[in-house]
Every structure is written in C-alpha cells, then in structure tokens.
Amino acid sequence: MLMPEHEVDESDCCGNGCTNCILDNKPKPSRRALLAGKRNVILSYARFKLLSNEAHNGDAQVRMLHFGYAVNDKEYDDSILDIPPGHHVMLRAVLTGHPVPLLRPYSPYWTDFVAKEFKILVKLQPGGPMSEYLAALMPLQVLEFRGPIGNYVHDVSAAxxxxxxxxxxxxxxxxxxxxxxxxxxxxxxxxxxxxxxxxxxxxxxxxxxxxxxxxxxxxxxxxxxxxxxxxxxxxxxxxxxxxxxxxxxxxxxxxxxxxxxxxxxxxxxxxxxxxxxxxxxxxxxxxxxxxxxxxxxxxxxxxxxxx
Ligand SMILES: Cc1cc2nc3c(=O)[nH]c(=O)nc-3n(C[C@H](O)[C@H](O)[C@H](O)COP(=O)(O)OP(=O)(O)OC[C@H]3O[C@@H](n4cnc5c(N)ncnc54)[C@H](O)[C@@H]3O)c2cc1C
Structure with missing residues (x-):
C-alpha cells in the first residue's frame, strides 16, 4: 500500500540513535512555508544536484557541499525550500554492495528559500560508507534528501x-x-x-x-x-x-x-x-x-x- 507523502515508518530511521529521530519528528510544513502558501519541496524525498564540493580550511577531509533542487522540466514549480535553523535533513543513497539504501542525517548551515539551494559541511569519517560516497561525488550528480527534521523553534516574542x-x-x-x-x-x-x-x-x-x-x-x-x-x-x-x-x-x-x-x-x-x-x-x-x-x-x- 502507498503511504501518504509525508508519512514515515521504521525504514525511514537511519538507526544511528539521533537525538531528534525522524520517527518522533516527522517532516511537516513549517510556519514560513504555510504563510507563503507554497509547497516545501523537501517534505518527501526530493532530488538535489551537487553544485560544488570544496574543501574547507584547506582540509580535504572537511567538505562544503552545495546542493540545488533538481527541478523536473515538466513540473509546475511553485515551491520553496524551507529547512528552519536547528533542523537537519536525511540523505538517502543507494550504494554499491549495500542491499538497502543508506540513510545519514546532515545539518544545513545555509539555505535559500526561493532558489531552493542548501549547503552542508561534512567531515569525512575514515572507512564510513557515506563518507566514501560523498568524497567521490562530482558536480551535477543527483542525490535525494528529505526533511526538515527537528523540534527547535526560536520564539522572537521574548528576549x-x-x-x-x-x-x-x-x-x-x-x-x-x-x-x-x-x-x-x-x-x-x-x-x-x-x-x-x-x-x-x-x-x-x-x-x-x-x-x-x-x-x-x-x-x-x-x-x-x-x-x-x-x-x-x-x-x-x-x-x-x-x-x-x-x-x-x-x-x-x-x-x-x-x-x-x-x-x-x-x-x-x-x-x-x-x-x-x-x-x-x-x-x-x-x-x-x-x-x-x-x-x-x-x-x-x-x-x-x-x-
Ligand atoms: C542529527 C545529525 C546531524 C548530522 N549532521 C552532520 C553534518 O552536518 N556533517 C557531518 O559531517 N556529519 C553529520 N552527522 C553525522 C553523519 O550523519 C554521518 O554519521 C557521518 O557523515 C558518517 O557517515 P558514514 O556513513 O561515512 O560513516 P559511519 O559508518 O556512520 O561512521 C563511521 C565511524 O565514524 C564515527 N562517526 C560518525 N560521525 C561522527 C562524528 N560526528 N564525530 C565522531 N565520530 C563520528 C562513527 O561512530 C563510526 O565509528 C550528523 C549526525 C546526526 C545524528
């Protein structure tokens, strides 16, 4: 049976014991997206293409990865990308030798609501499967992300x-x-x-x-x-x-x-x-x-x- 777009089940959990697990913090429309009256493209798995992959601080093991929404030519695109501060996204990738897709969470440090782009800083872990995959990633390759996941909301009404x-x-x-x-x-x-x-x-x-x-x-x-x-x-x-x-x-x-x-x-x-x-x-x-x-x-x- 097909699940509704924003539903999550056990297979959506990466199993790494995240403090804010996707099973307890399922991606939902943010206040900002609701106010804009637009669809947040990342609520269910969406395709993003790699725009750049650069070393940070001259350290090849620390990568700044910049992604942009890979819009389908035929898609009517009245959408935004909203990943509120303090929230993370789940990367899903099918890797050679892995029978099921590998899931890993990453926390964007920059997001463009209208251009639908985001950036993450990744420390490559020696021997880590997702680290090896990301290290070899080339510009324009397409990956799937889903989110936003988290529960922190900044209340501006009180200092x-x-x-x-x-x-x-x-x-x-x-x-x-x-x-x-x-x-x-x-x-x-x-x-x-x-x-x-x-x-x-x-x-x-x-x-x-x-x-x-x-x-x-x-x-x-x-x-x-x-x-x-x-x-x-x-x-x-x-x-x-x-x-x-x-x-x-x-x-x-x-x-x-x-x-x-x-x-x-x-x-x-x-x-x-x-x-x-x-x-x-x-x-x-x-x-x-x-x-x-x-x-x-x-x-x-x-x-x-x-x-
Ligand atoms: C909510 C959340 C947000 C995250 N955001 C980011 C992010 O923005 N950037 C980022 O680089 N990583 C982030 N991580 C960690 C990331 O999800 C992966 O665990 C990491 O990229 C390694 O994946 P892997 O498959 O290569 O290796 P794995 O097989 O997952 O791990 C390989 C080895 O590295 C260790 N390891 C994994 N992560 C760390 C760490 N952070 N510090 C020390 N040891 C570690 C593991 O314990 C294991 O021994 C986040 C994790 C969580 C829970």
Missing part, C-alpha cells in the same frame, strides 16, 4: 539569553541559529557561542564568527583543548600568550576543555531573561554538555535543546 555550545563540524548548524537572532534588529536576545575544537586549525567558519562578533548581543569563545604551545614554558596557561597573538579581532580562545566552571564563566550577569542552551555535536558530547549546562546556567532540563 532570551541563548548559550550555544558546538563541537567540531557541528558548529555549522549553529550558524543559522545565531544569524536569525542577529539579523532581526527587534530581537534583544543575547548569545554566548562556545565552540569546542581540537585546535585553531580545526575551527570552522572563523570569518563568519568575526562578522557575528560585530554585534552588541553576541560573544564567542573557542575552547582548544589540544592546541600545542610553542613557548615550552612551564607557566604557560589556558590563555597562552602565543595563542592570543594568533587570534583575530574580538576572538577569544582558551587552551582547555570546556567544563562546568568554564561554562559558568560565561553566565550573563544581572540577566533577568529566560535562559536556554542549545548543544550541537556527537551524541556523547551532547549528553555530557547537557548535564554541565543545567548545572552551570541553573537551567531546567526542558530549556536545553540538543540538535
């Missing part, structure tokens, strides 16, 4: 204090979350963006963070637990003078792991607004950070969102 914690490539889906606040002059929410990476070389989108740093209501801090220090001094501490010299305008970095004390050092003083925390990264990172954020920021569990 908030938003703590965003990101690990590695998972900084990518936090960029639209920041942009939606900063792009709205009426949104008085304050953002504290805490980014965990091995070292400075593994901090992605530094230019974008610099742009964000121009706003009064945004502050970021990089946590670089494995940053090597060349000074060799026994006194070198988390603020390492050599590291500070390599930072750009308003960039802040510490040579330690982000923990509950470090989180507490970012609490916005005298803040009466509601606080929330949003955590993006590997599920083990998300779980550990959730506990620490609850303790450091004094948040109820329901104010912590895992992407």
């Amino acid at each position: 908030k204090c938003i703590y965003i914690i990101a690990q590695g490539v998972a900084i990518a889906p936090t960029l639209p979350l920041v942009a939606q606040v900063l792009d709205n002059e009426d949104d008085m929410s304050r953002i504290r963006h805490l980014i965990c990476a091995q070292n400075l070389q593994h901090v992605y989108f530094r230019d974008r963070l610099l742009e964000f740093n121009q706003y009064w209501n945004y502050r970021s801090c990089l946590y670089l637990a494995h940053q090597q220090c060349s000074c060799g001094s026994a006194d070198c501490n988390e603020l390492c003078e050599h590291l500070q010299k390599r930072l750009r305008y308003k960039e802040k970095a510490r040579r330690v792991r982000l923990d509950v004390d470090q989180l507490a050092s970012h609490v916005v003083p005298g803040n009466e607004a509601v606080s929330i925390a949003i955590i993006a990264g590997h599920p083990t990172f998300q779980r550990a950070m959730r506990e620490q954020a609850v303790s450091a920021f004094g948040l109820p569990e329901e104010n912590v969102f895992l992407l």
Whole structure:
C-alpha cells in the first residue's frame, strides 16, 4: 500500500540513535512555508544536484557541499525550500554492495528559500560508507534528501539569553541559529557561542564568527583543548600568550576543555531573561554538555535543546 507523502515508518530511521529521530519528528510544513502558501519541496524525498564540493580550511577531509533542487522540466514549480535553523535533513543513497539504501542525517548551515539551494559541511569519517560516497561525488550528480527534521523553534516574542555550545563540524548548524537572532534588529536576545575544537586549525567558519562578533548581543569563545604551545614554558596557561597573538579581532580562545566552571564563566550577569542552551555535536558530547549546562546556567532540563 502507498503511504501518504509525508508519512514515515521504521525504514525511514537511519538507526544511528539521533537525538531528534525522524520517527518522533516527522517532516511537516513549517510556519514560513504555510504563510507563503507554497509547497516545501523537501517534505518527501526530493532530488538535489551537487553544485560544488570544496574543501574547507584547506582540509580535504572537511567538505562544503552545495546542493540545488533538481527541478523536473515538466513540473509546475511553485515551491520553496524551507529547512528552519536547528533542523537537519536525511540523505538517502543507494550504494554499491549495500542491499538497502543508506540513510545519514546532515545539518544545513545555509539555505535559500526561493532558489531552493542548501549547503552542508561534512567531515569525512575514515572507512564510513557515506563518507566514501560523498568524497567521490562530482558536480551535477543527483542525490535525494528529505526533511526538515527537528523540534527547535526560536520564539522572537521574548528576549532570551541563548548559550550555544558546538563541537567540531557541528558548529555549522549553529550558524543559522545565531544569524536569525542577529539579523532581526527587534530581537534583544543575547548569545554566548562556545565552540569546542581540537585546535585553531580545526575551527570552522572563523570569518563568519568575526562578522557575528560585530554585534552588541553576541560573544564567542573557542575552547582548544589540544592546541600545542610553542613557548615550552612551564607557566604557560589556558590563555597562552602565543595563542592570543594568533587570534583575530574580538576572538577569544582558551587552551582547555570546556567544563562546568568554564561554562559558568560565561553566565550573563544581572540577566533577568529566560535562559536556554542549545548543544550541537556527537551524541556523547551532547549528553555530557547537557548535564554541565543545567548545572552551570541553573537551567531546567526542558530549556536545553540538543540538535
Ligand atoms: C542529527 C545529525 C546531524 C548530522 N549532521 C552532520 C553534518 O552536518 N556533517 C557531518 O559531517 N556529519 C553529520 N552527522 C553525522 C553523519 O550523519 C554521518 O554519521 C557521518 O557523515 C558518517 O557517515 P558514514 O556513513 O561515512 O560513516 P559511519 O559508518 O556512520 O561512521 C563511521 C565511524 O565514524 C564515527 N562517526 C560518525 N560521525 C561522527 C562524528 N560526528 N564525530 C565522531 N565520530 C563520528 C562513527 O561512530 C563510526 O565509528 C550528523 C549526525 C546526526 C545524528
């Protein structure tokens, strides 16, 4: 029996234990799509062609993939592409040697509503089947995506204090979350963006963070637990003078792991607004950070969102 277009069943789950599994967060028309009165092309599997596949930060293992909706010539095209900030999409690919299509979730960091294009940042995992497939992908090849999947919705009606914690490539889906606040002059929410990476070389989108740093209501801090220090001094501490010299305008970095004390050092003083925390990264990172954020920021569990 054919399922209705937006229905999901067990076979739509990638089986990776995602925090926001498609079975609990089935793709549905967003408020923005409903207001526009247009069909969101990605609600059921839709074909997107690869427009470009570039290395990020000069690292061949980290790819910026840009996709555009592969519209059928005969299709009457009165549609949009809506992937709200904080939501992910499911990639479905038929790979040689795999009896069933392989499913993997990816989190767009840029979407064009009208042109129906989106971009994802992918860290290729050694030996991973989807990583191998994506590494060899050529421009104009067509892939299938479905979404948006997730449950985070930003409520602009009340100013908030938003703590965003990101690990590695998972900084990518936090960029639209920041942009939606900063792009709205009426949104008085304050953002504290805490980014965990091995070292400075593994901090992605530094230019974008610099742009964000121009706003009064945004502050970021990089946590670089494995940053090597060349000074060799026994006194070198988390603020390492050599590291500070390599930072750009308003960039802040510490040579330690982000923990509950470090989180507490970012609490916005005298803040009466509601606080929330949003955590993006590997599920083990998300779980550990959730506990620490609850303790450091004094948040109820329901104010912590895992992407
Ligand atoms: C909601 C969600 C959103 C995601 N968004 C992105 C994204 O935007 N960009 C992206 O690159 N990946 C993202 N991922 C991970 C992605 O779905 C795949 O798991 C990844 O691309 C590897 O797929 P694979 O088939 O090549 O390897 P797999 O067979 O899935 O994994 C190979 C090995 O790599 C490990 N591994 C997989 N992902 C990670 C990770 N993130 N950190 C450390 N080890 C890992 C696995 O545990 C395994 O040991 C997301 C995952 C989730 C749950």
